Amino acid sequence: MIPIHPPPFGLAVLVRAAFGRRPALREVEEAYAAGCGIAHAVWLPSARAGIAWSLQAAAYPGVAVACPAYTCKVVHEAVIRSGLPMRLVDVGTEGFLTDGAALVGEGGAPVVLCELFGHTYDLAHLATLAPSPPRLRVVDMATMVPLPEVVGRLAASDFAVVSFGIGKSMYAGWGAMGLTRDGALAAQVRARRDEAVQPGGAALALRRGLVMALRTVVQHRALYRAAKNTALAIGWLRRRIHGVEPAAGLPDRWAEGRGLDAEWFAPATGLDLALIVRNLAWAAEFSRRRLALAERYRAALDGARGVVLPPASPYALSHFTVRVPPDARPALVRALWRAGVDVGTLYEFPGYLDREAFPNAARIASEVVNLPLSVDLSDADAGRIADVVRRVAADVRPSLAVPAGSCR
Numbered sequence: 001m002i003p004i005h006p007p008p009f010g011l012a013v014l015v016r017a018a019f020g021r022r023p024a025l026r027e028v029e030e031a032y033a034a035g036c037g038i039a040h041a042v043w044l045p046s047a048r049a050g051i052a053w054s055l056q057a058a059a060y061p062g063v064a065v066a067c068p069a070y071t072c073k074v075v076h077e078a079v080i081r082s083g084l085p086m087r088l089v090d091v092g093t094e095g096f097l098t099d100g101a102a103l104v105g106e107g108g109a110p111v112v113l114c115e116l117f118g119h120t121y122d123l124a125h126l127a128t129l130a131p132s133p134p135r136l137r138v139v140d141m142a143t144m145v146p147l148p149e150v151v152g153r154l155a156a157s158d159f160a161v162v163s164f165g166i167g168k169s170m171y172a173g174w175g176a177m178g179l180t181r182d183g184a185l186a187a188q189v190r191a192r193r194d195e196a197v198q199p200g201g202a203a204l205a206l207r208r209g210l211v212m213a214l215r216t217v218v219q220h221r222a223l224y225r226a227a228k229n230t231a232l233a234i235g236w237l238r239r240r241i242h243g244v245e246p247a248a249g250l251p252d253r254w255a256e257g258r259g260l261d262a263e264w265f266a267p268a269t270g271l272d273l274a275l276i277v278r279n280l281a282w283a284a285e286f287s288r289r290r291l292a293l294a295e296r297y298r299a300a301l302d303g304a305r306g307v308v309l310p311p312a313s314p315y316a317l318s319h320f321t322v323r324v325p326p327d328a329r330p331a332l333v334r335a336l337w338r339a340g341v342d343v344g345t346l347y348e349f350p351g352y353l354d355r356e357a358f359p360n361a362a363r364i365a366s367e368v369v370n371l372p373l374s375v376d377l378s379d380a381d382a383g384r385i386a387d388v389v390r391r392v393a394a395d396v397r398p399s400l401a402v403p404a405g406s407c408r
Contacts, residue, residue, distance in 0.1 A: 001342060002221060002340060002372055002377065002381060002385070003221070003224045003372065003374070004343055004344045005168075005171075005318070005319070005344070005372065006219040007171045007216055008286060008374070008375050008376075009216070010216065011213065011216050011217060013275075014216050017274040018271050020274060021274070022271075022273060022274055023270075023273050025273065028276055032177050032179075032280060033179075035146075035148075035280045036148055036151040037148035038179045040182070041177055041178065041179055042180075042186050042189050042190050042193065043177060043268060044175060044177065044178050044189075044193060045174070045176070045196070045262075045263055045266050045268075046074075046165065046175065046263030047078075047161040047163040047176040048074040048078040048264075049078070050159070050161040050189065051078035051079065051112065051138050052078040052079070053188075053189045053192040053196075054159040054185065054189050055110060055138065056082050056083065056084075056192065057188035058136035058157075058159070058182075058188075059082070060108075061084070062084070063084065063085070063108075063109050064084065065082070065085065065109070066089055066110070067079050067087065067088055067111075067112040068089055068091060068098040068103070068112070068361075069088045069090050069353060069358040070096065070098070070349075070364060070365060071116060071140070071347060072114075072347050073350050074263075075112060075140060076088075076250070076350070077251075079112060080255055081257065088358065089103050090360045090361055091358075091360045091361045092360065095310075095311050096117060096119050096310070097114075097119055098114075100126045100129055104126065108134050109134060110136040110138070111134050111137050112140060113137060113138065113140060114140040115139065115141055115143075117143060117310070117317050117319050118143055118145075118169075118315055118316055118317035119310065119311060119317070120150075120153070120313065120315060121139075123137070123155060123158070124153070124155075127155060135157065136157055136158075136185075137155070137157055137158045138158075138159050138160075139160040140160075141162050142161055142162060142163035142168060143168055144170075144315065145169050146160075146170070146177075146179070146283065147283055147284060147315075147316075149315075150315050154179065155181075157182070158181070159178060159179070159180045159185060159189070161176050161179075162177045162179065163176045164177070164272070164275075166215065168318065169286060169290070169316065169318050170279050170280075170283070170286075171279075172272055173208060173212045173271060173272040174208065175268050175272055175276070197266070197267050198266070198267060200269060204269060205271065208269045208272065209269070209271050212271065224342070251352070285375070289375045290316035290318075290373050291315075293377055294317055294320050297373075297385075297386055298312070300386030301322065301386050301389060301390060304386075304389065304390045306324055306393030306394065307323070307389060308324075317373055319346070319371060319372070319373050320370075321346075321369070321371070322368075322369050323364065323368055323369070324389075328392070328396045329345070329366070332392045333345070333369065335392045336385065336388050336389075339388050341372065341388070343369055343370055343371055344369075346368065346370050348365055349362045349366070369389075371385055372385070
């Protein structure tokens with residue numbers, strides 16, 4: 001079965017990294033800065049931590065942070081844990097990005113730009129929309145492949161984050177990287193990291209290595225279906241035992257500083273750092289392969305009834321994210337599963353937001369289907385997946401057919 005986002009390496013690479021040379025943290029940061037063509041790189045325990053710490057370091061107390069409503073909920077968590085107010089903005093009527101003019105505030109208010117699935121903002125154009133430049137722009141590149149041409153878009157007041165967490169294009173087991181041209185901002189974020197991150201040890205290294213080995217093994221196509229079914233069963237059982245957190249309102253623990261996940265304080269191990277450097281060396285190939293697969297999907301799905309294709313991108317995407325009518329999505333997901341393909345529906349509309357206040361985000365969240373775009377996917381795989389999408393979408397009832405450019 002084809003996984004939705006397997007790691008960009010196999011077990012052999014993992015074993016070599018485990019028993020090979022372990023680079024120092026500062027060495028990894030310097031390698032990333034050089035490889036991305038940016039002045040400063042700061043290792044982080046997670047992208048969410050980098051968002052919060054950069055806002056604390058560079059934003060004015062009490063000034064609201066503009067943030068998209070349609071994004072991963074940990075971005076909202078990061079803004080709230082920074083201690084600053086949050087001003088949420090709806091996504092545009094099409095695509096996955098928020099209208100730049102709506103995001104830009106007055107008086108240098110900070111902004112978070114989430115480049116979902118690898119779809120990018122025109123950062124230079126956004127800078128011309130503000131009456132005064134924002135004190136900080138956090139560019140959430142969590143899912144992206146950070147080639148120099150991608151990172152080179154950053155302006156002096158920007159702080160970008162790239163994630164190495166599970167499901168990301170640069171998955172390396174743990175952590176993230178912050179990228180900026182501002183030396184003072186980099187130093188302040190690094191100081192906050194050093195204060196928050198706890199020391200590791202042999203037990204953490206062993207546990208992290210075993211977890212990564214297990215994740216890598218179960219992502220093998222021969223084992224993936226059984227592993228995914230087991231994980232779903234465990235998740236169902238946990239919800240039965242512990243219940244589901246109430247959906248109304250933002251979680252209190254975020255504002256109160258409670259319930260910190262390990263992503264706020266767990267350190268890197270030598271294995272994590274070795275894989276970060278390894279993946280950086282392969283970044284250009286990762287990008288080339290993802291771009292080629294996206295073109296394969298686009299050609300196979302061009303003109304497909306009931307399917308809205310994602311905007312074309314000059315940069316590598318994390319997933320090829322199509323949109324279909326909400327009533328058709330469950331049938332499509334089931335059909336792909338039966339055909340041996342696991343897909344995602346990132347991101348679900350958060351239960352703590354009002355659908356009437358953010359109608360575009362609520363609508364698009366109900367339409368997305370993330371098709372696999374991993375580097376081990378073949379052209380034939382992409383063609384087979386596209387055939388299923390085309391066939392199922394064509395069976396949608398006429399009342400649910402998708403006019404060009406819309407799923408309404």
